[in-house]
Amino acid sequence: MEKLGHIKILSERRVRMVELNLDMDEQTIDRMAHAGFNLIKYDRDELVSYAFKKALEAAVKGDKKCTLQIKKSRSNKRSSRLSQSHKS
Numbered sequence: 001m002e003k004l005g006h007i008k009i010l011s012e013r014r015v016r017m018v019e020l021n022l023d024m025d026e027q028t029i030d031r032m033a034h035a036g037f038n039l040i041k042y043d044r045d046e047l048v049s050y051a052f053k054k055a056l057e058a059a060v061k062g063d064k065k066c067t068l069q070i071k072k073s074r075s076n077k078r079s080s081r082l083s084q085s086h087k088s
């Protein structure tokens with residue numbers, strides 16, 4: 001894994017949270033995922049937070065393959081649909 005550099009906790013804050021269990025159909029999930037991606041893709045702080053959260057979750061679960069490397073292949077429905085639409 002490439003060297004990430006240093007990560008230093010500067011402060012912490014307490015937050016109140018509410019967890020929701022939601023039920024959505026596949027079309028709504030696709031729309032929400034697409035909207036979320038468009039909102040977050042240029043928000044560097046949110047992207048770093050997401051990557052840090054995923055790495056921390058993997059480390060807590062004892063995942064020895066905990067890396068922040070970008071996966072080279074995508075195997076989800078959206079990438080397939082996008083690649084097909086560009087071929088037309």
